Amino acid sequence: MKIVSIIGARPQFIKVAPIARILRDEKNVINGVKMSHKIIHTGQHYDYFMNKVFFDQLDIPVPDVNLEVGSGPHAVQTGNILQKVEGCLIEDEPNLVIVYGDTNSTLAGALAAAKLHIPVAHVESGLRSYNRRMPEEINRILTDHCSDILCVPTVNAFRILKKEGFDNFLFDGNLAPDPDEKWGPLPEHFPVGINVGDMMYDAVRLSMEVAEQKSRIMQKLKLEPQGYFLATLHRAENTDDHKRLREIVHAFREISLLKPVIFPAHPRTQKMLKTLDLDLSGSNIHLMEPVGYFDMLILLRNAWKLLTDSGGMQKEAYFLNVPCITLRDETEWVETLQDGKNVLVGSDSARIISETKKPSLRHENIDTDNPFGDGRSASRFLKLIAEMEGLLCAHQGR
Ligand code: UD1
Ligand code: UDP
Numbered sequence: 001m002k003i004v005s006i007i008g009a010r011p012q013f014i015k016v017a018p019i020a021r022i023l024r025d026e027k028n029v030i031n032g033v034k035m036s037h038k039i040i041h042t043g044q045h046y047d048y049f050m051n052k053v054f055f056d057q058l059d060i061p062v063p064d065v066n067l068e069v070g071s072g073p074h075a076v077q078t079g080n081i082l083q084k085v086e087g088c089l090i091e092d093e094p095n096l097v098i099v100y101g102d103t104n105s106t107l108a109g110a111l112a113a114a115k116l117h118i119p120v121a122h123v124e125s126g127l128r129s130y131n132r133r134m135p136e137e138i139n140r141i142l143t144d145h146c147s148d149i150l151c152v153p154t155v156n157a158f159r160i161l162k163k164e165g166f167d168n169f170l171f172d173g174n175l176a177p178d179p180d181e182k183w184g185p186l187p188e189h190f191p192v193g194i195n196v197g198d199m200m201y202d203a204v205r206l207s208m209e210v211a212e213q214k215s216r217i218m219q220k221l222k223l224e225p226q227g228y229f230l231a232t233l234h235r236a237e238n239t240d241d242h243k244r245l246r247e248i249v250h251a252f253r254e255i256s257l258l259k260p261v262i263f264p265a266h267p268r269t270q271k272m273l274k275t276l277d278l279d280l281s282g283s284n285i286h287l288m289e290p291v292g293y294f295d296m297l298i299l300l301r302n303a304w305k306l307l308t309d310s311g312g313m314q315k316e317a318y319f320l321n322v323p324c325i326t327l328r329d330e331t332e333w334v335e336t337l338q339d340g341k342n343v344l345v346g347s348d349s350a351r352i353i354s355e356t357k358k359p360s361l362r363h364e365n366i367d368t369d370n371p372f373g374d375g376r377s378a379s380r381f382l383k384l385i386a387e388m389e390g391l392l393c394a395h396q397g398r
Contacts, residue, residue, distance in 0.1 A: 001035045001389050004094040006085060006113075008042030008069075008105030011200075011312045013054035014293060015100040015123060018202035018378035020060050031386040037061075040088055042081045042105040043068035047267060053292040057214075058207065074104060074135060081108035089116050095392050096121060096385060099143060100199075102136040102311075107143050114146040119190065119392050121149035121385065123199055126157025127311075127332040134237065136311075140332075148190040148395065149388075151381055153198035154335055154371050161193055169193040170384075179379035186387055190395055196380040197373015200312055204297065204319050205375040211294035218298060221262065221286065228259050229356065230303035231285075232310050234266035238327060242276060244347035248327055249278050251352035252307075256284035258356065259304055264291045304360050307352065314342055315372065321362050325355045335371040 005016050016039070023030075023037050041063035045051045055062065067084040069077055081104065089097065089112060097113035099106045100123045113120045125144050129137050144150060150166060152158045158173030168187055170176060175195050177183060186192075218225075231252060238244050252261050263285055265273070273280070273287075280287050291299065297316070300306060306317045309327045314336050317324035324342040336342035340361070345351040385392065 001033055001096070001385070001392070002038070002092065002094040003035055003096045003098060003385070004038045004040055004089065004092060005098045005100070006040045006042065006105060006109030007063075007100060008044035008067075008081070009101075009103040010045050010050050010054065010290075012100045012103065012105065013051070013058065013060060014203045014312065015199045016098075017054075017058035017060050018199055018206060019098070019382065021058075021206065022378050022382055024059075024061075030382045033386040033389050035382075035386070038065075038092060038094070039063040040085060040109070041066045042085070042108070043070055044077065044081070044103065044105045046070060047290075049290040049292065050267065057293050058203070078104045078108045081105055082112050085109055085112040086116065089113055089118060094118060095389075096149075098123060099147075100124060102127065102140045102143070104135070104139065107139040110143045110146050119148040119395050120146065121151060121381075122147035123151045123381065124153055125150035125193070126152040126154075126161040128160050129330050129332040131330055134235075148192070149384070150191055150193040151377075152193060152195050153373070153377070155195060156334060156371070158193065158195050166191060166193055169195075171195065175373050176380045176384070179376055179383045183383070183387065186384075186391075188391065190391075192388075194380070194384055195373075196384070197375070197377035198315065199377045199381075200315055201319055201370070201372045202375050202377050204316060207293065208297060208301075211297040215294045215298040217291065217295040218302060223260075223262070223299075223302065225302040226304045226360065228303060229255060229261045229305055229307060230299050231261050231263045231307040232266070232313055233263075233269050233308070233327065235309040235328065236268075238309050238347060239266075239269050239272045241347075245272060245276065246278065247347045247349045248352065249273070249280070251349040251356075252285050253280075253283045254349070254353050255307075255356045259284075261285045261307075262299060262303075263287050264289065264296070264299075266290060305356060307356070318342065319372070323360050323362075325352065327352065338371075 069080040098121045099109045301320045306324045318336040329346045
């Protein structure tokens, strides 16, 4: 069975890692089915700390192809990926294409495959912010609606898809049984949905121990546990809206009077800060290049609080029991809002500042009753596609 993963942006490298790891450990044989796994990198992200560092740290195989599309406006970037991916897929003739998350690489990969009648699996399906001004929201909706296997990370994502008319869900949208158990007969038509849990939770569980051994970031930045705020920012709605960006930076300046703000900034944000002449020098904000995954896990685990507009980091804060302040007006990761573990504050300075002043409440261990599964999402996913091998191959000839 020939599988192709299409990835291109930072969070997608993290999401593919658990799948690549299991395939390597199992010598590409899952439930008796031989699988080959090819990685197509679209080249959407390309700087070392946005790209290669994740391959090195997470032991992800070097991509078989890099399409080197680089940056550009949405239509240009999406169109270039679409065009280039199509050529690769025609040549490779895979039995399944896997796409991850909600970036332009996700949509272009899914669309190219669907038009070639190659079955598509969407990892992180069913997410909605209900804000159609987010490019990611458009990518999510369209990708879900042209995919054949909809892998939702939570029960909430299952409910969202059900409302949109998907009715062929395994195990009634509940987390699929343990991958070592027998699953019983599977449905015979597509699209099919399954709740496998969240791949990013797998990734955190796989990486935390080695991050602790390898990361020196606390020593390098001379940080004490819980002695700083951690901040990340990259959403177009914040960086490209000058008023919002100024408000957020003003809030960072104010809260840095309480504790330093460690701010590994996405290149898009760095560029916008320069364009707007928003100079952070002289404040207690430590603006720096993006960091690798291991350093990020350690910075996050030891932070007093996280301020972010990142989807992935809202979840990681939840996994690591770190209070999260989300610099957005809505979130697709509504599970993280439970018990105030994550609070939506938008970009209003006063709201951001007031939230940072509240106590930093650490919550119970989430291992029991975790809405994101049990850290075995990749195993469930691979088991499903192994069991559906025959159906996938037949489906291709539709
Ligand atoms: C993209 C995704 C977003 C995801 C984010 C993860 C889309 C529409 N957006 O946003 O959903 O949360 O990735 O990080 O797909 N740049 C560099 N070096 C790089 C990459 C980018 O300098 O290696 C700069 C370029 O100026 C580029 C800008 O960042 O124009 C934005 O990059 P792009 O990939 O278009 O969008 P992201 O903001 O990264
Ligand atoms: N991340 C990282 N270094 C950074 C910023 C983020 O390793 O400097 C990781 C973070 O831990 C998470 C992922 O990148 O796993 C999130 O990516 P991003 O915020 O770019 O995208 P989103 O999740 O919002 O799509």
